[in-house]
Amino acid sequence: MKNTSEIDRDSFEPAYSQLANILRHQIAAGKFREGGRLPSEAQLCKRYGVSSMTVRRSINILLDQGIVSTIRGKGTFVKSLKIDDVTFGLKEFSDLFKEDVSVKLLEVRIVSADAEIGKQLEIDVDTKTIYIRRLLSNNSTPVLYHQEYLIYDPCNPIVESEMEAISLKGLFTGGEGTTLKGGELIIEAIKLNKNESQLLECMPSEPAFRLTHVFKGFDDKPVSWGWFICRGKDLCFRTSIGVL
Amino acid sequence: MKNTSEIDRDSFEPAYSQLANILRHQIAAGKFREGGRLPSEAQLCKRYGVSSMTVRRSINILLDQGIVSTIRGKGTFVKSLKIDDVTFGLKEFSDLFKEDVSVKLLEVRIVSADAEIGKQLEIDVDTKTIYIRRLLSNNSTPVLYHQEYLIYDPCNPIVESEMEAISLKGLFTGGEGTTLKGGELIIEAIKLNKNESQLLECMPSEPAFRLTHVFKGFDDKPVSWGWFICRGKDLCFRTSIGVL
DNA sequence: AAGTGGTCTAGACCACTAT
């Protein structure tokens, strides 16, 4: 049986990680509930035979996992649950189009920017943009409807690479082509309109998620504004809090 | 003018943090776009006059910010955007009841567990539970409807402290009372039913978020199962990706 | 003064990749 209360120097798992796990399991087992105070770093050094830097690294892991908090001169304490520490990932979202996904291009055309498009892409009204509509299906079942407006600039190759980035190869499977600096995302709960519900093959006014994105290039200017829509039934976000 | 390309040893900001910021700004400025490779750690040590441990710490920050990736024996590279790296928190949610919030207890009663309650709280059907309904209002406008089922155990003080934890004092403002081990959260997009829309003073079938929670004690047994409901109009989640 | 968290170093050692 594996010893889970000592650090195995022959393990492939580094000492700082092992110690973080040991401490986390002890917290989960309720070992420090009297005041919630962990042994001091010096004590942990002696107890587990590691240097102070290694102990600190372990504590830092628990720290940014939101499991403990530290007070200089006082000690390290088990944190109670705080909703502000909770984070969700977009794994469930990207899982929607991981395998057997097919992308159907519904429409590509040049459109002149209206007030909203101009605001989002930070361009003048009536400037030409590329408007794209896509339907993503998983095993021939439509799961995602995507619309976006792209900056139209024939001289700038960022458009083509961005089109990849938005589709599977770029944004979702990764790669080292560094053409986008960053972006902002918004998640909303909406009701499907008639058009959307037809495309996603369900009843109108069904609840749905909308994930809106604005991506920017290294010149800090927007290159893409768009949104994914998926049925509420096809997606939910899960996470956990604490030391379960 | 502040020098942003050297480490200030007299600053209150530690060297590892300063270096991480320097590198992040250089990445944001597009400095490493040829191949996206950062200087080696040894080069960074010399350039900025810090030890290898300090450089590593800086790189680690960028690493878990999802900004760079490292390959052993090859180098450190600027990562392209990946949707899987995106995370969002519940700040916007907890903001809903930060100030001027009032909690109206709509109902508290003992109910016998049905199949679903029994499954969620891991108790036998017909076991008694405490059922609570609350309406949270901000400036006399209802924003959140909360329902939950609590384990009923007169001998166990966890119930009272958990009731605090779920309300403002515990889960949302924090504290060091360590009575809950952890929990699981789910975010869904739903349609308001008649009752919910009446309470939240809006039209039925409006889109809404449901945040479901199951909290567990240190014995690993559920102590609470419930959900918050809020109108889609009152809430959206925002986050960013990359080095904006 | 003693104990706490927190930063930092100079160098050793290892694993991997290029050449």
Added chain:
DNA sequence: TAGTGGTCTAGACCACTTT
């Protein structure tokens, strides 16, 4: 062999809190 990321140490130093 030389360069890369990655772990670890033993101890110095600092800021803060408690006694």
